[in-house]
Amino acid sequence: MTALRALDSANLNGGQKLAVKYFTVALALLGVQITFGLLAAVQFVMPDFLFGVVDFSIKRMVHINAMIVWMVFGFIGSVYWMLEEEAGAPTVGLKLGNIIFYVFTAAVLVVVAVYLLVQTGPGEIETQWFITEGREYTEAPRWADIGIVVCLLTFFYNVAATFSKGKVTGIGGVLLLDLVALAGIYTLGMFYTTNLTMDQYWWWWVIHMWVEATWEVMVGCMMAYGLMKVLGTSRKIVTTWLYLEVFMMFGSGILGIGHHYFWIGTPQYWLSIGGFFSALEPLPLVAMVVHAVYDAGVHKSRNNNHPAMGWLIAHAFGNFFGAGVFGFIHTLPQINLYTHGTQWSASHGHFAFYGAYATIIIAFFYIALQKWRGDVWMSGNLFGGWKWKWSMVLLNVGMLGMIMGMLVAGFAQSQIERAIGGATWTAFFAAQEHPWFVQGMHWRLAFGTMFAAGYALLVWDLLTIGKRETRPVQSHDDAALEAK
Amino acid sequence: MAANDNELWWASETFWKKTTIWTTAVMFLVLVGLTLDTMSQIQVGGKRVPAYSAINHRIDYKMDESRHAQVPVIGIEEPLFGKKLTEQEAEALVDHGKLTMHAKNCMDCHTILGNGAYYAPDLTKAWLDPYWGSRGVREELMVAFIKDPTDKIHNSLGRRMPNLGVTDTEAHAVVAYLKWMSTIDTNGFPNNFKPIDQEN
Numbered sequence A: 001m002t003a004l005r006a007l008d009s010a011n012l013n014g015g016q017k018l019a020v021k022y023f024t025v026a027l028a029l030l031g032v033q034i035t036f037g038l039l040a041a042v043q044f045v046m047p048d049f050l051f052g053v054v055d056f057s058i059k060r061m062v063h064i065n066a067m068i069v070w071m072v073f074g075f076i077g078s079v080y081w082m083l084e085e086e087a088g089a090p091t092v093g094l095k096l097g098n099i100i101f102y103v104f105t106a107a108v109l110v111v112v113a114v115y116l117l118v119q120t121g122p123g124e125i126e127t128q129w130f131i132t133e134g135r136e137y138t139e140a141p142r143w144a145d146i147g148i149v150v151c152l153l154t155f156f157y158n159v160a161a162t163f164s165k166g167k168v169t170g171i172g173g174v175l176l177l178d179l180v181a182l183a184g185i186y187t188l189g190m191f192y193t194t195n196l197t198m199d200q201y202w203w204w205w206v207i208h209m210w211v212e213a214t215w216e217v218m219v220g221c222m223m224a225y226g227l228m229k230v231l232g233t234s235r236k237i238v239t240t241w242l243y244l245e246v247f248m249m250f251g252s253g254i255l256g257i258g259h260h261y262f263w264i265g266t267p268q269y270w271l272s273i274g275g276f277f278s279a280l281e282p283l284p285l286v287a288m289v290v291h292a293v294y295d296a297g298v299h300k301s302r303n304n305n306h307p308a309m310g311w312l313i314a315h316a317f318g319n320f321f322g323a324g325v326f327g328f329i330h331t332l333p334q335i336n337l338y339t340h341g342t343q344w345s346a347s348h349g350h351f352a353f354y355g356a357y358a359t360i361i362i363a364f365f366y367i368a369l370q371k372w373r374g375d376v377w378m379s380g381n382l383f384g385g386w387k388w389k390w391s392m393v394l395l396n397v398g399m400l401g402m403i404m405g406m407l408v409a410g411f412a413q414s415q416i417e418r419a420i421g422g423a424t425w426t427a428f429f430a431a432q433e434h435p436w437f438v439q440g441m442h443w444r445l446a447f448g449t450m451f452a453a454g455y456a457l458l459v460w461d462l463l464t465i466g467k468r469e470t471r472p473v474q475s476h477d478d479a480a481l482e483a484k
Numbered sequence B: 001m002a003a004n005d006n007e008l009w010w011a012s013e014t015f016w017k018k019t020t021i022w023t024t025a026v027m028f029l030v031l032v033g034l035t036l037d038t039m040s041q042i043q044v045g046g047k048r049v050p051a052y053s054a055i056n057h058r059i060d061y062k063m064d065e066s067r068h069a070q071v072p073v074i075g076i077e078e079p080l081f082g083k084k085l086t087e088q089e090a091e092a093l094v095d096h097g098k099l100t101m102h103a104k105n106c107m108d109c110h111t112i113l114g115n116g117a118y119y120a121p122d123l124t125k126a127w128l129d130p131y132w133g134s135r136g137v138r139e140e141l142m143v144a145f146i147k148d149p150t151d152k153i154h155n156s157l158g159r160r161m162p163n164l165g166v167t168d169t170e171a172h173a174v175v176a177y178l179k180w181m182s183t184i185d186t187n188g189f190p191n192n193f194k195p196i197d198q199e200n
């Protein structure tokens, strides 16, 4: 009986020790997100469920806010993970980084507690400062906004100082600019105005510019690093691709914001500008798939971390289909007129956030665990390898099932409520009561349950993977040799 | 271009780096330009986003043949709750309504201008919804509904709006905000909407 491999932080560098803290909270918050997603989905099927106790709006708010926060934690963790290796210098400001981590986590708990216990406030500006801002995704009260920006800036300082002590690689340079943009854009949503059109104009700057510009660039950096780590792709190749991807991403995505300016009171020219540029947005996502698949092919898919590689490939395809294809299908104004604010949006929203972001953060969890367990073997015949495979199947199939349920419901809704009924109150319920819609909501719940099971297995796997492995990590050379 | 002569330009790191920087800068500047223009066009009191005092008038939503889209029409004087307001009073009332809708998080059940959640009807044209019956009863029905909607169910699914503790003053303000919202020119969204009959 050999001794079990422990999770030993002596295996990690300074930044990585901090990274695994962020990863732990991220994983827990994913659990919160799923729980509240399921509760919200139940209410579509059983309307009186928790009615008047934790209303749909509250469940949904916790659901999507938990998502934003766990993903931001996942990104911060991933950057701290790569930092020392990329910069070639020890992380600067770790003490501050640790303090910020605990403050950030505590603030999240306070915000959620207020959401659940206080829920709503009087119709005054103070409510926005202390309870909720009441705007989708940015529901967090203003004090928390300020906190988030402070956390992001401190984080930026640590990253920038570390790079400037070591060397600024291509990935590093892109990352630094991206972090500035990320924090800067968030501040644009931090004001109140009576003018609803103005309000939504700037609100979309935050939402769209985060998920379709700065977050995409963030995952571009993570992918570049991930491919070097897992497949052993050369730095020159990943850096060149990264520039190409960022070029296409910003080239299309910045003006692509216009696809949110069709119907909110903004001028008509946005119909053409938004339609045209957003229709180009899938191009960088195609490039990312080509990049990942090509590199995997060159290395005959031989890699030293099978679960991470699996999730990186899931990311490439999920990003392409979820954001690219499912975004494209409703991005032209001629279609969006009928799909805007229907289950189509929900279907795309799930596919894109899961496909583009959840997947790659999970890949980083596996990259981290491999090292945390002392550079353990994670290639073929991995002990207990069924767990990561099955959790991946349950999560992916569960998500695809939910997406299809929502898409079918969305089809019914855009025809019945929008095209025929003209989006009146009666038309809304004519669609919601239609069997096709109702079935879609049941499928979402069923597949959501499967997704939750996949999550449970994922947690179990992350806690145990590599524990009983005796073999050390496979080197890229060995993997390559085996491929011959 | 390429630092190294043997290197193909399209495979060169520096080439793509420069392309990225220039493209990003140009796109960003174009967006800033468009934003400045949009800001000037969406000021309250302009053509697209009417003044708050529009709530003193009848609002309709009619087909504009030249635009091939329905557009809001501000009609005859028809003050909300029978009381004509000054511009300042109207602004204060609409503002209170908007603050209330933030505070109660209406947007995490409803969509507003099509953005938000998909659990309950879009509120962009709620003021004009035919379900309110007639012009005469609409205002009071809306106030009563928003204050206590739990026992007023309008669908066979049993999906209800909860009591969110909206006060009487807040409910009046919310109705003013919804009325004002229906005056915004949304380029024809929602399409094919049949407004309440306001002629009699």
Ligand code: HEM
Residues within 6 Å of the ligand: A136, A211, A212, A259, A260, A278, A279, A281, A282, A319, A323, A324, A326, A327, A328, A330, A331, A332, A336, A339, A340, A341, A342, A345, A346, A348, A349, A350, A352, A353, A356, B114, B115, B116
């Ligand atoms: C990873 C990247 C992306 C993510 C995470 C994402 C996520 C989302 C989400 C959550 C919404 C719903 C917003 C709301 O609540 O109102 C949305 C809306 C939308 N997305 Fe994306 N998206 C991504 C990329 C794209 C791309 C590349 C396209 C176009 C090709 C696109 C097109 C749209 C459109 C047209 C809407 C508006 C839907 C409506 O009118 O209701 N998205 N996106």
Ligand code: HEM
Residues within 6 Å of the ligand: A033, A034, A035, A037, A038, A039, A040, A041, A060, A063, A064, A067, A345, A346, A347, A349, A350, A353, A354, A358, A444, A445, A447, A448, A449, A451, A452, B116, B117, B118, B119
């Ligand atoms: C058990 C799994 C899940 C269930 C049952 C679920 C259910 C729901 C429900 C009922 C809504 C509200 C939709 C509406 O307003 O009508 C929602 C919104 C949303 N969920 Fe989930 N969800 C799950 C997992 C996830 C995951 C894993 C992600 C992303 C990684 C996600 C991202 C979102 C987003 C972005 C929205 C807002 C969509 C929009 O406004 O267009 N959900 N979800």
Ligand SMILES: [Fe+2]
Residues within 6 Å of the ligand: A208, A212, A256, A257, A259, A260
């Ligand atoms: Fe977008």
